[in-house]
Amino acid sequence: xxxxxxxxxxxxxxxxxxxEFLVLxxxxxxxxxxxxxxxxxxxxxxxxxxxxxxxxxxxxxxxEYFKGIEALPGMETGIPxxxxxxxxxxxxxxxxxxxxxxxxxxxxxxTLQQRLAEQKERHAGGNKWIGTGGSSPFGHGGTHPEGVRxxxxxxxxxxxxxxxxxxxKNLDDSVELGTRNIQVALRRLRRFAREGAAEELDLDGTxxxxxxxxxxLDLKLRPERHNAVKVLLFLDVGGSMDDHIATCATLxxxxxxxxxxxxxxxxxxxxxxxxWRDNVRRRTERTPTVDVLHRYGRDYKLIFVGDxxxxxxxxxxxxxxxxxxxxxxxxxxxxxLSDAFPHAVWLNPEPEAHWPYRESISLIRQLLGGxxxxxxxxxxxxxxxxxxxx
Amino acid sequence: MNASGxxSGxxSGxxxxxxxxxxxLAVNAAITLQRPLLIKGEPGTGKTLLAEEVAAxxxxxxxxxxxxxxxxxxxxxxxxxxxxxxxxxxxxxxxxSDIGHYIVKGVLWQAFEAETPSVVLIDEIDKADIEFPNxxxxxxxxxxxxxxxxxxxIRARQRPLVFITSNNEKELPDAFLRRCFFHYIRFxxxxxxxxxxxxxxxxxxxxxxxxxxEVFFELRELxxxxxKPSTSxxxxxxxxxxxxxxxxxALRSSDQKLTIPPLHGALLKNEQDVHLFEKLVFMARRxx
Numbered sequence: 001x002x003x004x005x006x007x008x009x010x011x012x013x014x015x016x017x018x019x020e021f022l023v024l025x026x027x028x029x030x031x032x033x034x035x036x037x038x039x040x041x042x043x044x045x046x047x048x049x050x051x052x053x054x055x056x057x058x059x060x061x062x063x064e065y066f067k068g069i070e071a072l073p074g075m076e077t078g079i080p081x082x083x084x085x086x087x088x089x090x091x092x093x094x095x096x097x098x099x100x101x102x103x104x105x106x107x108x109x110x111t112l113q114q115r116l117a118e119q120k121e122r123h124a125g126g127n128k129w130i131g132t133g134g135s136s137p138f139g140h141g142g143t144h145p146e147g148v149r150x151x152x153x154x155x156x157x158x159x160x161x162x163x164x165x166x167x168x169k170n171l172d173d174s175v176e177l178g179t180r181n182i183q184v185a186l187r188r189l190r191r192f193a194r195e196g197a198a199e200e201l202d203l204d205g206t207x208x209x210x211x212x213x214x215x216x217l218d219l220k221l222r223p224e225r226h227n228a229v230k231v232l233l234f235l236d237v238g239g240s241m242d243d244h245i246a247t248c249a250t251l252x253x254x255x256x257x258x259x260x261x262x263x264x265x266x267x268x269x270x271x272x273x274x275x276w277r278d279n280v281r282r283r284t285e286r287t288p289t290v291d292v293l294h295r296y297g298r299d300y301k302l303i304f305v306g307d308x309x310x311x312x313x314x315x316x317x318x319x320x321x322x323x324x325x326x327x328x329x330x331x332x333x334x335x336x337l338s339d340a341f342p343h344a345v346w347l348n349p350e351p352e353a354h355w356p357y358r359e360s361i362s363l364i365r366q367l368l369g370g371x372x373x374x375x376x377x378x379x380x381x382x383x384x385x386x387x388x389x390x
Numbered sequence: 391m392n393a394s395g396x397x398s399g400x401x402s403g404x405x406x407x408x409x410x411x412x413x414x415l416a417v418n419a420a421i422t423l424q425r426p427l428l429i430k431g432e433p434g435t436g437k438t439l440l441a442e443e444v445a446a447x448x449x450x451x452x453x454x455x456x457x458x459x460x461x462x463x464x465x466x467x468x469x470x471x472x473x474x475x476x477x478x479x480x481x482x483x484x485x486x487s488d489i490g491h492y493i494v495k496g497v498l499w500q501a502f503e504a505e506t507p508s509v510v511l512i513d514e515i516d517k518a519d520i521e522f523p524n525x526x527x528x529x530x531x532x533x534x535x536x537x538x539x540x541x542x543x544i545r546a547r548q549r550p551l552v553f554i555t556s557n558n559e560k561e562l563p564d565a566f567l568r569r570c571f572f573h574y575i576r577f578x579x580x581x582x583x584x585x586x587x588x589x590x591x592x593x594x595x596x597x598x599x600x601x602x603x604e605v606f607f608e609l610r611e612l613x614x615x616x617x618k619p620s621t622s623x624x625x626x627x628x629x630x631x632x633x634x635x636x637x638x639x640a641l642r643s644s645d646q647k648l649t650i651p652p653l654h655g656a657l658l659k660n661e662q663d664v665h666l667f668e669k670l671v672f673m674a675r676r677x678x
Contacts, residue, residue, distance in 0.1 A: 019568050023423065032419045039415065046416040050567035052430060052574040211472035215479050 005065055009048065012061035016048040023047050037066065186258045186384060198223050230261035232296055232341065236306030237266045237279055244349035247375055248305055251347075263300075265292065269310040270330030270364075271337060272321055289333055293340045301387045302337060302344035305375070308364045309350065315363050334367045344368060345383040349375040407436065407443040408578075408586045416573035417444060426530050426552035428567070431575030433557060434620030441511035441553040451504060453550070454511045455497040457518045463525030466496045466512070467535050467544075489539050498529060502546040510550045516559040523566040531569050578621060580607065590625050597638040602628060605641050605651050609658075614666060619657040627656040 006021045024047040033039035041062060049058050198221040205220030212218075233255060235248060255262055265275035265287065274286040313320035315330045338344045346364060348355070352374040355361045365372040373383035401417045403409035409417070417440075420427035429437045445452035455466050471492040478486040485491050495503075501510045515523060529535050533546035554570065556562065578586060580603060587599055602624075610618045619627075630653045641651055650671050651657070658664045 017568055023425070027419050027423055030422050032422045033415060042412050042415045043419060046412075046419055046571050046573055050428065050562075050570065050572040055574065207476065208470075208472045211476040211479075215476065 008065045009058070009061050012057060012064070014049070014054060014058050014061055015051070020048050020050075186254060186380070229259060230296070230300045231255065231259045231263070232292075232300045232302045233262060233264040234271065234275070234302070234304045234306075234337075235264060235266050236304075236308075237268060240269075240307050240309045241349075244307065244375075247349050251305065251375065261300075263296065267306075268323060269306070270314050270321070271304075271333045272324075272326045272330055273328065273333065289337075293336060296341070298341060300341055300343075302341035303383075303387070304344070304346040304368075306346070306348065307350045308346065308348055308361045308372070309358055310360045312359045312363055315360060315367075331363070331367055334364065338368055343387050343389075344371060345386055346372040347375045347379065347383055348372055352379070401444050401447055404443050404447045406589055407439060408582060408589055409440075409443075410578075410582060413440075413573060413575065416571055420571045421551060423571075424549045424551070426554055426570045428554045428556060428562075428570040428572045429575060430556050430558060430572070432577055432618075432620055434622035435575045435577060436621065437555040437575060438511065438513050441509055441513075441555075444551070444553070445509040448509070450506065450551070451508045452511060453497045453501045453508060454513065456513045457515055457522070459517050459519075461518045461522070463518075463522050463529075464496075466498045466526070467529065468496050468499050468537060469494045470539050493537065493539060498535070499544055501550040502533065502544055504548065504550070507548040508550045510552045512552065512554045514557060515554050516556040516562070520560055523562050527565060527569065577610075583621070583624070586621060587625070587628060591628055591632065594628065594632065595638065598631065598636075598641075599628075601638045601641040602631065606657070609651075609667075612667065612670070615658075615663050616660045617658075617663060619659075623657050623659070627653060630656055 002021075002025065006016070009016055024044060027033070027043055027047060028040075033043040044062070045055065045058060049055060200222055202220040202222040205222065206218065209218035209220050210216065233252070235252070241248070252264070255264075265277060266279055267275050271289060273289050275289055275292060276286045278285055310322075311320070314322060315334075318327055318329050319325050320329060346368050348361065350358075350361070355365070355372075361372070371383075371386055373379035373386070400414070400421065401409065402414045416427060429440060431437055441454075442452060444450075470489075471494055475486055475489070475492040497510065501508045530552060533549050534543060536543050583603060583606075584599070587594065587603075606619065606624050606627075609615075634653065636652055650668065654664070654667070658667060
């Protein structure tokens, strides 16, 4: 039976291995936990899951398996947070509470499935639809005595199962970006620590070697340690990027601290024949993009930062720019850049889920061979991994 | 398993440490199955303290290994003091001929050698180099390692109970995680918090405690704080409140929603946070 449980977890994308499963079985054999389902839940979590960002997924899968619900509709797609947000709660008297009829579990789930299928919009209050508040047995924050809670905080403590609380939901794919997080992610680009000519005295090595040599001096040299990665940063400014100024500033300052060889340029929406280094004097002091192409070697890693949100004309048509009459379309310049610098990624501050709905994002993503990543900790990590590929 | 260890009793918190049921279960699972327990959680939720408390509760010696960015895995096993040997050999001392005199034992070696079972704390493992956990795989799994200089195999007489804490600054390798139990110390809810405070300051005036917790949790809910105050900060703050003998009423005046709590420096450690907080209080007052 537990083999099915294990397979179910794997099927739901919970990262756990056979070795850990065997440990769980051993723990059960040794009676580490009691026989209640709550204890089993805790034991299974502590043995199988090693990452708190996986807790939410585990809670979902565990709930599914032990309630015998075969894939609750809407759970895989995730019920919108917004929709479930706590609304004003209606207070019911004790008599009203008692009056709420108790449906059996199966009936409850059946109806829930139906309602989920019918429901289209956020709904609060009332006593038929799923929403927040109200006295329907579904949703949360309600007062039906046998309610199933979906997300949200327990108000009446009637639905108590820990895994249904999904308290670790906000730990899943943390989007909180601080300088420190970014730097940790950027460190992935820090592989090549000591390379080049061996010209620095390795004191520890020398002492060690000499001692091992029973006192005969044995000089050891080693290459100087430095971060050899060279980075070329292209930042989108103005227009739709205004929403992301804080994130980009954080990223920029983290990059400055991390990379010794950092060159940066600004562009607006899409790269054309000119880029600039100073936003105040962008009209007067511009750098031809051709110069950038020739000035830096192929070993530079190219990072674009931009929301790629614009009219598709700005990418594919000559003269499509919102600011000037460009002779060649942005797509040409983008291809030239990514040809000149084979290691290139595009970091996009827009959430990944929005990408498919914007034509310009798909276009740019295509131009870069799919190497677009969201500007979150997770996305940054993936991006840096891509860049550090040889 | 090569060595057998026996721990008597199980852990369920101490006089000075409140362990939730989840936490005691994780600790007991680690004790029974003799596997390392990896602890993560917000700073200040008592990760490091756990090892000390478990050692005290079970009456076992505790070996601590505090990891820094420059720590290498080898240092936990042993170090070869080549400089001392070089000096001795230059001075013509006889002991220089035996390399064994210059092997300095590390924390794990000491724990492996102990006659009784022991508790080992590897604190803040994420501070070290990315490869650090990988270098300890065999040592933690088999509880043995090889000393190349003297060609001997060191094997644990009693498998120690290993606690590892991490602050998530670096991801730990999968192979390492597979060998551990894992527990994430969540930020305590109001009831647990009350118990924790009770344990630290028995007989604290109920009214003061209630008001203080109120202010504390309100502060944690404040959006935009860079560093939310944690349990250890709450305890420090309460200590100050008690020392200054501040009456409960001072924590909250009835007519306004937010006041600047006295001695708030103990709760908010970040200049920007203090600034933000003061601004909010000012706005709340003006908006009245």
